[in-house]
Amino acid sequence: MLRLHHVALWVGDLERMLEFYVSVLGATSGALYENSRTGFRSYFLSFSDGARVELMSQSSRSGARPPEPGLGYAHIALSIGSRPAVDEAVERLRGRGVEVLGEPRVTGDGYYEAVVADPEGNRIDLVE
Helix, strand or coil, X not given: CCEEEEEEEECCCHHHHHHHHHHHCCCEECCCEEECCCCEEEEEEECCCCCEEEEEEECHHHCCCCCCCCCEXXXXXXXXXXXXXXXXXXXXXXXXXXXXXXXXXXXXXXXXXXXXXXXXXXXXXXXX
């Protein structure tokens, strides 16, 4: 059974956006995740009904650029329930001709995920 895990947004000013989502919209923030090698930084925000938003930024000082152009929508993440379910889903989708953008792996912030593309190239993270 799939359930929406989170929606991710690229933002220009991470701390300003964090303040808005927490102070104005009432979200609760998790700890800052930072990858000093790539300049990537993110916060996971939770709302009372369980909905989650990931705010993401990437410093131009790192020389790296965000994988998606501009600001705004980055990906949706669907929770599948387990690591074996992620692995099985990737193989099933690959067999149906779905483009696999990222093989199953443990991310720097601890998620087991794979990334696939919908028919128009939008990113979908499949997480345990």
